[in-house]
Amino acid sequence: xxxxxxxxxxxxxxxxxxxxxxxxxxxxxxxxxxxxxxxxxxxxxxxxxxxxxxxxxxxxxxxxxxxxxxxxxxxxxxxxxxxxxxxxxxxxxxxxxxxxxxxxxxxxxxxxxxxxxxxxxxxxxxxxxxxxxxxxxxxxxxxxxxxxxxxxxxxxxxxxxxxxxxxxxxxxxxxxxxxxxxxxxxxxxxxxxxxxxxxxxxxxxxxxxxxxxxxxxxxxxxxxxxxxxxxxxxxxxxxxxxxxxxxxxxxxxxxxxxxxxxxxxxxxxxxxxxxxxxxxxxxxxxxxxxxxxxxxxxxxxxxxxxxxxxxxxxxxxxxxxxxxxxxxxxxxxxxxxxxxxxxxxxxxxxxxxxxxxxxxxxxxxxxxxxxxxxxxxxxxxxxxxxxxxxxxxxxxxxxxxxxxxxxxxxxxxxxxxxxxxxxxxxxxxxxxxxxxxxxxxx
Amino acid sequence: xxxxxxxxxxxxxxxxxxxxxxxxxxxxxxxxxxxxxxxxxxxxxxxxxxxxxxxxxxxxxxxxxxxxxxxxxxxxxxxxxxxxxxxxxxxxxxxxxxxxxxxxxxxxxxxxxxxxxxxxxxxxxxxxxxxxxxxxxxxxxxxxxxxxxxxxxxxxxxxxxxxxxxxxxxxxxxxxxxxxxxxxxxxxxxxxxxxxxxxxxxxxxxxxxxxxxxxxxxxxxxxxxxxxxxxxxxxxxxxxxxxxxxxxxxxxxxxxxxxxxxxxxxxxxxxxxxxxxxxxxxxxxxxxxxxxxxxxxxxxxxxxxxxxxxxxxxxxxxxxxxxxxxxxxxxxxxxxxxxxxxxxxxxxxxxxxxxxxxxxxxxxxxxxxxxxxxxxxxxxxxxxxxxxxxxxxxxxxxxxxxxxxxxxxxxxxxxxxxxxxxxxxxxxxxxxxxxxxxxxxxxxxxxxxxxxxxxxxxxxxxxxxxxxxxxxxxxxx
Numbered sequence: 001x002x003x004x005x006x007x008x009x010x011x012x013x014x015x016x017x018x019x020x021x022x023x024x025x026x027x028x029x030x031x032x033x034x035x036x037x038x039x040x041x042x043x044x045x046x047x048x049x050x051x052x053x054x055x056x057x058x059x060x061x062x063x064x065x066x067x068x069x070x071x072x073x074x075x076x077x078x079x080x081x082x083x084x085x086x087x088x089x090x091x092x093x094x095x096x097x098x099x100x101x102x103x104x105x106x107x108x109x110x111x112x113x114x115x116x117x118x119x120x121x122x123x124x125x126x127x128x129x130x131x132x133x134x135x136x137x138x139x140x141x142x143x144x145x146x147x148x149x150x151x152x153x154x155x156x157x158x159x160x161x162x163x164x165x166x167x168x169x170x171x172x173x174x175x176x177x178x179x180x181x182x183x184x185x186x187x188x189x190x191x192x193x194x195x196x197x198x199x200x201x202x203x204x205x206x207x208x209x210x211x212x213x214x215x216x217x218x219x220x221x222x223x224x225x226x227x228x229x230x231x232x233x234x235x236x237x238x239x240x241x242x243x244x245x246x247x248x249x250x251x252x253x254x255x256x257x258x259x260x261x262x263x264x265x266x267x268x269x270x271x272x273x274x275x276x277x278x279x280x281x282x283x284x285x286x287x288x289x290x291x292x293x294x295x296x297x298x299x300x301x302x303x304x305x306x307x308x309x310x311x312x313x314x315x316x317x318x319x320x321x322x323x324x325x326x327x328x329x330x331x332x333x334x335x336x337x338x339x340x341x342x343x344x345x346x347x348x349x350x351x352x353x354x355x356x357x358x359x360x361x362x363x364x365x366x367x368x369x370x371x372x373x374x375x376x377x378x379x380x381x382x383x384x385x386x387x388x389x390x391x392x393x394x395x396x397x398x399x400x401x402x403x404x405x406x407x408x409x410x411x412x413x414x415x416x417x418x419x420x421x422x423x424x425x426x427x428x429x430x431x432x433x434x435x436x437x438x439x440x441x442x
Numbered sequence: 443x444x445x446x447x448x449x450x451x452x453x454x455x456x457x458x459x460x461x462x463x464x465x466x467x468x469x470x471x472x473x474x475x476x477x478x479x480x481x482x483x484x485x486x487x488x489x490x491x492x493x494x495x496x497x498x499x500x501x502x503x504x505x506x507x508x509x510x511x512x513x514x515x516x517x518x519x520x521x522x523x524x525x526x527x528x529x530x531x532x533x534x535x536x537x538x539x540x541x542x543x544x545x546x547x548x549x550x551x552x553x554x555x556x557x558x559x560x561x562x563x564x565x566x567x568x569x570x571x572x573x574x575x576x577x578x579x580x581x582x583x584x585x586x587x588x589x590x591x592x593x594x595x596x597x598x599x600x601x602x603x604x605x606x607x608x609x610x611x612x613x614x615x616x617x618x619x620x621x622x623x624x625x626x627x628x629x630x631x632x633x634x635x636x637x638x639x640x641x642x643x644x645x646x647x648x649x650x651x652x653x654x655x656x657x658x659x660x661x662x663x664x665x666x667x668x669x670x671x672x673x674x675x676x677x678x679x680x681x682x683x684x685x686x687x688x689x690x691x692x693x694x695x696x697x698x699x700x701x702x703x704x705x706x707x708x709x710x711x712x713x714x715x716x717x718x719x720x721x722x723x724x725x726x727x728x729x730x731x732x733x734x735x736x737x738x739x740x741x742x743x744x745x746x747x748x749x750x751x752x753x754x755x756x757x758x759x760x761x762x763x764x765x766x767x768x769x770x771x772x773x774x775x776x777x778x779x780x781x782x783x784x785x786x787x788x789x790x791x792x793x794x795x796x797x798x799x800x801x802x803x804x805x806x807x808x809x810x811x812x813x814x815x816x817x818x819x820x821x822x823x824x825x826x827x828x829x830x831x832x833x834x835x836x837x838x839x840x841x842x843x844x845x846x847x848x849x850x851x852x853x854x855x856x857x858x859x860x861x862x863x864x865x866x867x868x869x870x871x872x873x874x875x876x877x878x879x880x881x882x883x884x885x886x887x888x889x890x891x892x893x894x895x896x897x898x899x900x901x902x903x904x905x906x907x908x909x910x911x912x913x914x915x916x917x918x919x
Contacts, residue, residue: 033898034539038713040543041542042512044536044539047797048516048531062492064495068501068518075496075498082571085572086491091493120538123542166716169715172725177716244487245594358836361637363638366834368834370839
């Protein structure tokens with residue numbers, strides 16, 4: 001197998017002879033995935049990816065290229081002609097002195113399963129032979145990547161990953177879904193996800209099916225839904241979103257109260273539990289955990305060196321060569337126990353899962369989202385009726401929603417799936433009527 | 443094969459040998475696909491080139507059926523050793539879970555043995571980077587805001603030439619070259635404390651000339667004008683039951699979401715149940731719209747983003763009628779779903795890269811034009827609203843109810859388009875939407891989009907379009 005750092009250094013050496021600044025990122029990823037639908041395996045997939053990304057700066061002109069390692073000569077050849085034809089970028093800032101260190105978080109058992117391509121284990125974790133109407137995906141992988149920059153960064157990151165999601169149907173319109181993500185092959189996570197998915201569907205079957213009236217409600221979001229919505233809040237904290245006119249946090253200043261005191265959201269590249277674990281960013285800057293909303297107070301945008309130069313401040317270790325990016329997220333826990341959430345909600349609606357969140361106005365954060373799987377009417381501190389999620393919509397504004405966060409649970413779940421790209425540790429979250437969210441019938 | 447765009451170090455014989463090797467190892471079906479995409483991209487932020495460069499993605503995908511189980515493997519190398527290793531991985535993976543698999547077979551088809559390419563006037567790969575930069579800078583700088591302040595404009599360009607060479611174990615062998623050019627943009631504007639966004643896309647298959655032909659500059663100006671109208675003159679949106687005229691941009695999106703996706707046979711069979719969801723076509727058939735509604739999905743529309751002549755299973759492409767005069771008609775099939783349902787594939791199998799299995803996808807989904815003019819649609823309305831474009835949209839996973847929120851919209855009174863209103867919400871059940879269309883205009887227009895589906899996600903370029911249509915008596919707000 002090729003050595004990512006050796007490859008990155010070899011390519012950097014060639015580029016450094018011709019250009020002011022260069023960086024090379026090489027990643028070699030082995031992955032295995034089992035996808036199941038309606039109780040049987042639909043496809044078994046495996047990938048061996050060898051990717052190379054190249055960054056060059058000359059006279060403030062920024063050249064970025066992505067390709068696979070076997071084809072990297074093409075993008076290097078193209079660099080000389082292209083870089084001269086670019087304009088000096090107003091985003092340009094010199095590559096920083098490296099401050100990150102290499103990291104490794106590999107579960108030997110997971111690594112062995114990837115090497116042996118243990119498909120049977122993955123299928124079993126999805127509950128394909130449970131006799132239930134199960135769909136979902138589970139995947140294991142090993143990421144070996146390296147970064148070499150002309151400022152002297154020589155950094156390696158080796159991380160194993162285990163992620164997936166499972167959906168259980170009890171009737172045509174009655175389902176539950178849950179997901180997991182980890183750096184270890186912790187089979188308990190998949191087991192919990194299966195139990196959660198089945199439990200949600202089962203609870204719905206046991207309750208009367210009643211339509212919801214339209215209006216404002218106190219809302220309980222599962223970790224699946226909370227992480228989906230709060231990932232958009234985190235994206236809005238990326239300085240690139242502010243610069244490109246796509247953030248409702250544009251205009252917020254450090255110290256502004258933007259959310260309820262209950263809410264703290266942390267960018268957590270250093271979280272070794274989650275597969276986005278990293279100790280350095282794409283510029284070689286030390287990645288660090290940053291509570292960008294802390295007790296409801298906006299603390300900082302998330303920067304790389306370029307956005308920090310443009311907007312003022314310093315890199316938060318979230319680069320991205322052009323714009324900053326997210327690695328992992330964490331929503332700080334609250335005081336509630338998971339067993340108390342319905343009691344704390346009192347009366348309201350419990351949304352177990354959602355998708356298709358879309359914005360009418362990025363700058364104001366106005367959106368609607370479509371619940372899926374079972375949703376529940378809660379009265380007197382307990383679920384009293386079920387409504388299939390697809391029969392309702394939730395609409396409002398992120399800006400006001402985060403002001404209405406009333407309570408969070410102590411228990412958190414590690415979420416990543418189709419609708420949550422950034423691995424996130426999320427609790428259950430109660431949003432009061434102050435959050436300004438409305439439920440509409442579909 | 444005639445095109446011979448093979449990359450250095452690739453021997454087409456290796457793909458044939460890969461397929462033979464899979465059969466030797468026990469596969470009942472095998473395919474191997476060399477899949478390369480190359481091009482350049484650049485981003486402009488507020489008239490400044492913030493960065494740019496090339497992309498080259500290439501590798502080989504192998505898919506096999508062993509004992510009724512489907513296995514897929516890919517490699518980003520195309521040397522013989524790596525390809526044969528992918529074959530072994532695919533066979534092993536399929537065999538290992540045969541007991542739990544759904545007994546996959548492929549429908550019998552007359553498969554293509556062909557090569558084709560989209561001819562272009564200005565080859566993206568021969569157009570200098572400087573020319574691309576200059577063209578886009580000129581477009582960007584030409585945008586002149588009115589009363590509203592244009593606070594941010596992002597224009598992202600990319601060209602992407604896709605080369606595929608496919609061999610199947612049952613005789614298919616297809617080579618294709620399809621260049622595409624596209625621009626994505628997002629503008630943010632403000633006026634007297636009020637702020638709004640408009641994003642959009644322009645693109646298709648063809649050469650660099652497309653950006654002129656598709657009117658990139660005009661589209662940006664039109665959308666900037668939308669922001670201007672919405673911010674400076676847009677009034678509170680109406681609420682209630684009224685007639686609605688919908689623009690081609692929204693009609694195209696509606697067809698893609700509420701007709702195209704639910705017509706994907708893999709979705710109907712539940713193969714996407716944990717991802718993109720299920721389909722009302724599992725249990726609804728027959729009439730879904732009025733007689734004036736006919737919807738087609740056609741991969742062969744010249745210049746379209748989703749253009750192809752053979753799909754990624756070597757099946758010859760043809761137009762698919764999804765709604766015929768208001769009646770639900772064909773589903774979109776690949777060979778796997780066609781075999782399950784006992785029909786022939788209609789060539790909807792596509793993969794977004796060498797990392798993806800071919801799955802059922804749309805190409806260009808559009809509504810057949812009628813014979814009304816826009817003015818005639820409006821003339822027939824006493825009280826209503828015209829939705830010209832949108833920002834927010836979504837749909838539930840069964841595709842039963844969709845929501846579109848207009849950015850630029852106008853009240854209609856006494857047969858005339860009147861003052862502008864902003865953020866008009868149209869949330870409407872699918873069957874209502876298509877049943878309440880009583881008139882279809884003749885002004886067919888297409889819009890590009892990136893369709894998402896699959897696990898891992900396979901984003902694919904498509905077109906969607908339609909003419910203006912009129913809906914009677916729908917709830918707005």
